[in-house]
Structure formats: structure tokens, C-alpha cells
Amino acid sequence: MRVIYPDGDGIAVIIPAGCGLSINEIARKDVPAGLPYRIIDEVDIPSDRTFREAWEADFTDPDGYGIGYEAWFAEQAAKQEEL
Secondary structure (H helix, E strand, O other): OEEEEEOOOOEEEEOOOOOOOOHHHHHHHHOOOOOEEEEEOHHHOOOOOOOHHHOOOOOOOOOEEOOHHHHHHHHHHHHHHHO
């Protein structure tokens, strides 16, 4: 699975690492705040990156919106304090 989001110059692709977080949490953390994201299969990403800036994706019904890493880490710290 991959996370994609619009980055102003086309489509950014996040390749999750085995960090123990779900794909949704990775997306919320790593996608900049307020930007929509979609979670797609790796095979749906073109293998030819020559025209990557011309890639398009429909974000009208996203899987979620990023909150950015600072907000995500603050959220995690607040959860730890509740315990």
C-alpha cells in the first residue's frame, strides 16, 4: 500500500516503512496538515516516473486529511499523559 497526496508539483507518494503504525496513522502523520490523501495499491502507481509531475489523482473523496508530524506527535504525547 502507498499513500498519495497533492503536493503542488504533482502527486507525492509515501512508501510506509515497518514502523508499527497503521497505514492510516502514517498518512495522518506524514501528510502535511490539511491536505487530502488516498491509500492505494502499489501497482496503481506508474512505474515510469519520467512524467511524475503530470500524474493526476482524484482527491474529491479522500481517505483522510493529514495533520502533519508536529500535531501527530503532540496528539500522541497527550494520549500518553491520559494514561
